[in-house]
Amino acid sequence: MSILIDEDTTFIVQGITGREAVNLTRECLDYGSKIVGGVTPGRKGREVHGVPVFDTVEQVVEHNGGRVPDGSVVTVPPAFTKDAVLEAIENGIKLVVIVTERIPRRDVAQMVELAGMRGARIIGPNCLGLVVPGVAKMGGIGGPARNTAQAYQTGSVGVMSRSGGMTTEISSTLTAAGLGVSTAISIGGDAIIGSTYAELMPLYEADEQTEAIVIYTEPGGRMEAQLAEWRIENDSRLPIVAFMAGRFMDDEEMKGMSFGHAGTIVEGKEDTATEKIARLESAGIPVVERIDAIPDAVKQQLSSPRNES
Amino acid sequence: MAGIFIDVEVSDDVRGDCELAKKLQEACPVDIYAAAQEGVEVVEQNLDECILCGLCVETAPPGGVRVLKLYDGGAALER
Amino acid sequence: MRFYEYESRRLVEAAGIPVTDYGFAQTAEEARKIAQEIGGPTVIKSQVLSGGRMKAGGVQFADTPDEAARHAEAILQLEIGGHMPRGVLVDPKAQVKQEYYASVVWDGTAKKPLLLFSDMGGVDIEEVAEHHPEHVGRGHFSNLLPFSDFQAKQVIAAAGVTGRELTRLTPILARLAGLFQDRDMTLAEINPLAQLEDGSFVALDAHMEMEDEARPRQKAVLAELGIADDDVREVHEPSPFETKVGAVDAADHRGVIQGKDTGFHGNLGLVIGAGGGSLTLTDAVRSHGGDPANYSEIGGNPSVAKACGLAKAVLEKDGVEKLAVMMSIVSNTRVDIVARGVIKACLELGKEPSETIAIFRIPGAWEEEGFKILERYGIDYCDRSISMHEAARRAVASFQEDPAEAEAEAARP
Ligand code: SF4
Numbered sequence: 001m002s003i004l005i006d007e008d009t010t011f012i013v014q015g016i017t018g019r020e021a022v023n024l025t026r027e028c029l030d031y032g033s034k035i036v037g038g039v040t041p042g043r044k045g046r047e048v049h050g051v052p053v054f055d056t057v058e059q060v061v062e063h064n065g066g067r068v069p070d071g072s073v074v075t076v077p078p079a080f081t082k083d084a085v086l087e088a089i090e091n092g093i094k095l096v097v098i099v100t101e102r103i104p105r106r107d108v109a110q111m112v113e114l115a116g117m118r119g120a121r122i123i124g125p126n127c128l129g130l131v132v133p134g135v136a137k138m139g140g141i142g143g144p145a146r147n148t149a150q151a152y153q154t155g156s157v158g159v160m161s162r163s164g165g166m167t168t169e170i171s172s173t174l175t176a177a178g179l180g181v182s183t184a185i186s187i188g189g190d191a192i193i194g195s196t197y198a199e200l201m202p203l204y205e206a207d208e209q210t211e212a213i214v215i216y217t218e219p220g221g222r223m224e225a226q227l228a229e230w231r232i233e234n235d236s237r238l239p240i241v242a243f244m245a246g247r248f249m250d251d252e253e254m255k256g257m258s259f260g261h262a263g264t265i266v267e268g269k270e271d272t273a274t275e276k277i278a279r280l281e282s283a284g285i286p287v288v289e290r291i292d293a294i295p296d297a298v299k300q301q302l303s304s305p306r307n308e309s
Numbered sequence: 310m311a312g313i314f315i316d317v318e319v320s321d322d323v324r325g326d327c328e329l330a331k332k333l334q335e336a337c338p339v340d341i342y343a344a345a346q347e348g349v350e351v352v353e354q355n356l357d358e359c360i361l362c363g364l365c366v367e368t369a370p371p372g373g374v375r376v377l378k379l380y381d382g383g384a385a386l387e388r
Numbered sequence: 389m390r391f392y393e394y395e396s397r398r399l400v401e402a403a404g405i406p407v408t409d410y411g412f413a414q415t416a417e418e419a420r421k422i423a424q425e426i427g428g429p430t431v432i433k434s435q436v437l438s439g440g441r442m443k444a445g446g447v448q449f450a451d452t453p454d455e456a457a458r459h460a461e462a463i464l465q466l467e468i469g470g471h472m473p474r475g476v477l478v479d480p481k482a483q484v485k486q487e488y489y490a491s492v493v494w495d496g497t498a499k500k501p502l503l504l505f506s507d508m509g510g511v512d513i514e515e516v517a518e519h520h521p522e523h524v525g526r527g528h529f530s531n532l533l534p535f536s537d538f539q540a541k542q543v544i545a546a547a548g549v550t551g552r553e554l555t556r557l558t559p560i561l562a563r564l565a566g567l568f569q570d571r572d573m574t575l576a577e578i579n580p581l582a583q584l585e586d587g588s589f590v591a592l593d594a595h596m597e598m599e600d601e602a603r604p605r606q607k608a609v610l611a612e613l614g615i616a617d618d619d620v621r622e623v624h625e626p627s628p629f630e631t632k633v634g635a636v637d638a639a640d641h642r643g644v645i646q647g648k649d650t651g652f653h654g655n656l657g658l659v660i661g662a663g664g665g666s667l668t669l670t671d672a673v674r675s676h677g678g679d680p681a682n683y684s685e686i687g688g689n690p691s692v693a694k695a696c697g698l699a700k701a702v703l704e705k706d707g708v709e710k711l712a713v714m715m716s717i718v719s720n721t722r723v724d725i726v727a728r729g730v731i732k733a734c735l736e737l738g739k740e741p742s743e744t745i746a747i748f749r750i751p752g753a754w755e756e757e758g759f760k761i762l763e764r765y766g767i768d769y770c771d772r773s774i775s776m777h778e779a780a781r782r783a784v785a786s787f788q789e790d791p792a793e794a795e796a797e798a799a800r801p
Pocket of ligand 1: 317338339340360365
C-alpha cells in the first residue's frame with residue numbers, strides 16, 4: 001500500500017501549458033500516473049502529451065462523465081494560484097499539490113482554511129509533490145521517469161522533506177542501502193504549508209507498508225516541535241530518524257538572514273537548529289549529522305525495541 | 310567567440326537555404342541559429358548554451374547540420 | 389521587508405489607529421522646525437532598521453527646538469547595528485498613564501494570524517509571556533471570515549483588562565488585525581500602545597513588516613510611502629559579491645542563482661545547490677573543518693552563462709583559492725550545463741580547471757554527458773554513490789599539501 005495516491009489515482013494539472021508543467025506532465029505519464037485532463041484558461045481544445053486541455057476544472061469533470069479527479073497539481077504563477085486552488089477544491093478535488101513558489105502567506109492560509117472546511121488536503125506550496133515508487137508520482141519529484149526509478153525503489157521507509165531535491169537525495173540513499181521507500185513527500189519549503197510532518201503522520205501510521213519515517217528539516221518554524229509533540233502524545237509505532245540541515249545558521253552573524261527556502265530564517269530561539277535537535281531527540285527522534293548515516297540509523301531503530309518511557 | 314564545448318557545422322548544401330534558416334531559428338531553444346540574408350547563420354556566442362535537444366538536426370535534411378561535442382572528441386549529436 | 393518607524397506609523401494612521409502629531413526630518417534644521425511646531429518637549433528617534441536604538445543612544449529627549457536640532461544632528465550621524473539612519477522622527481513627549489502592547493503575527497502551526505495583547509507594554513513581549521502569562525491575551529482569527537470585534541474583546545479580556553479601557557482598545561485591535569490582513573504583513577506590532585492622561589490611546593511606536601512575496605500587489609501602498617522596487621531592506625547591506633551575483637541572476641531568466649557572503653570569510657568557494665542541498669553542503673564543509681568563502685544556490689536549470697557567472701563571482705572573491713561544485717541529486721538542473729559553466733569560468737579567468745575545481749559532485753539529469761566533460765578537463769568528480777558529506781570532505785582535504793596526511797586528518801574523529 002501507500003499513502004495519498006495509488007495506481008488508480010486520477011489527477012489533473014492546472015496550468016498545464018506552462019513550460020515546467022509540460023515537462024512534469026510528460027514525466028508523470030511516463031512514470032505511469034493517470035492524468036485525466038489539464039486546465040489553462042483560454043486554451044481549451046489543445047493537447048499536452050495527449051492530455052486534453054480545458055478552460056475550467058468543471059469542464060474536465062464534465063468531460064470525464066461527471067467523475068471528479070482525485071487530485072490536482074497546481075503550477076500557475078503566484079498571483080493566480082489561490083484562484084486555481086479554490087477552483088479545484090470547490091469542484092470537489094480532495095488532494096491538491098501546489099508546486100508554485102513565492103505565494104503570499106495570506107493566500108496560502110486562505111487555501112488551507114478552505115481545504116480544512118471541505119475535507120481536502122493540500123501538499124505544498126513550493127514543493128515537488130509526492131511519489132509512490134514503481135506506482136505513480138504526482139508532481140516533478142525525481143525528475144524524468146528514468147531518473148525517478150533510479151532513485152526511488154519500493155520499500156519500507158516513508159520520507160517527508162521540506163526540500164524537494166533532498167527528498168530524492170535521501171530516497172536514493174535509502175534505495176542504495178536496500179531499504180527503499182514507501183511514499184516520499186516533498187512537503188514544501190514555505191513558512192505555512194498545507195500538510196506538516198505531524199499532520200501526515202497518521203496516514204503513515206495507518207499504512208502497513210511503512211515501517212519507519214525519515215524527515216529532512218531546516219531551521220525556522222515550529223514544525224519539528226509539532227512532530228515531537230505528536231509522537232509523544234500518540235505513542236506511534238513508527239520510529240523516526242531526522243536529518244537537520246543549516247546548522248551553520250545558528251552563528252550569531254547569520255541571525256535574521258534567510259537561506260534556502262522562504263521558511264528558513266532564524267527569528268527566535270525556538271527556530272535554531274540546536275533547539276530543534278534537542279526537541280526532536282527528547283521525543284526519541286535521533287537526529288543524524290550526515291545523509292549517508294540515515295540508512296544505518298533507520299536499521300538500528302528497526303531492530304531495537306522501543307526504548308522510551 | 311567560438312564554443313568551448315559545442316560546435317555546429319552547416320553543410321554547404323543547406324547554408325544558403327533561407328527557408329530552412331527561419332525554421333532553425335525557430336526550432337533552437339537557445340538561439341544558436343539566425344536567419345540571415347544569405348541563409349543560415351550560426352550565433353557563435355550562444356554555442357555553449359546548446360542543450361543537445363536535437364531539434365535542429367531533425368529540422369534540417371539529413372546531414373544538413375551537425376552538432377559536435379568538442380569535449381567528446383568532436384562526436385556528432387545523433388539524430 | 390521591514391518598514392522604518394515613520395513608515396509604520398503612517399500605515400497605522402491610515403488604518404484609523406490614532407498616533408501622535410509626529411514629524412519626519414532628515415536634517416537638524418527640519419527637526420528644529422518640527423519641534424517648534426510641536427511647541428513643547430519632544431523625543432528625537434533614530435529611523436534605522438536595527439533594534440537596540442535606545443541602548444545605542446538613538447533616542448533622545450529635548451525640551452527646546454534648539455536641543456531637538458542638536459540631538460537630531462548627532463543621531464543622524466550615529467550608526468546603529470551596521471546601519472545609518474534614514475532620518476529622525478520628532479515626536480511630542482506624551483503624558484503616558486499606562487503602556488499596552490498589541491501585535492499580530494503568523495502562527496505557522498495553526499496556519500492563522502495570531503492576535504496578541506498585553507497590559508504590560510513598552511517591554512519585550514516574550515519576557516512578559518514568560519514571567520506574567522496572565523497578562524497576555526492571544527487568539528487566532530480566520531483568513532476567510534471577516535474579523536469581528538468580539539475576537540479583539542476576547543483577547544483584551546484574556547489579559548485581564550475590562551472597563552472603558554476594553555471598549556476603547558477594541559476598535560484599535562480590530563483595525564490592527566485588518567491592517568495585518570489588508571497589507572500582507574508578517575508582523576504588525578504597536579509597542580507601546582499608550583493610554584494618555586486624558587484617557588485616549590495612541591500608538592507611540594510601531595513595527596511593521598510586509599511579506600516580500602506580496603510586494604507586487606501592495607505596489608500602491610509602497611509607492612505612497614515612497615519605497616522604490618529596488619529598496620529590498622535586507623538585514624545586511626548587500627556585499628559587492630552579493631550585488632554581482634544578483635546582477636548575473638537578473639540578466640537571464642533561465643534558472644535561479646543566489647549568492648551570499650555576509651558572515652563567510654574562508655578560502656573555499658562554494659558553487660552549490662539547491663535550497664536544501666546548499667544548507668546540507670555548507671554544514672558538511674564546516675563539519676570537516678573547511679572554511680567556506682560564501683554560500684550559494686543553483687536551481688531551476690540555469691543556463692551555462694548563469695552557472696559561469698556565479699562561479700566567476702566566487703572565484704573573483706578575495707582569498708578564494710578553489711571551488712567546490714556540489715549539489716544533491718538533480719532532476720531539473722542539468723549536470724552537463726553546470727559543468728560547462730564552471731569550467732568556462734575557470735578558463736575565462738585564466739585558471740586551470742583541474743586545479744581550481746577541488747571536487748565536482750552533481751549526480752542526476754544528464755550526468756553521462758556531464759561526466760564526459762569533466763573527464764576531458766581532468767576534474768575530480770563523483771557520482772551519487774559518493775555522499776554529499778564525503779564530497780565535502782574531499783574538497784576540504786584538497787587544501788592540504790600532502791594528500792596522504794589530509795586523508796589521515798579527515799579520518800580522525
Ligand atoms: S541541439 Fe538543440 S540546442 Fe543545440 S543547436 Fe540544435 S536546436 Fe539548438
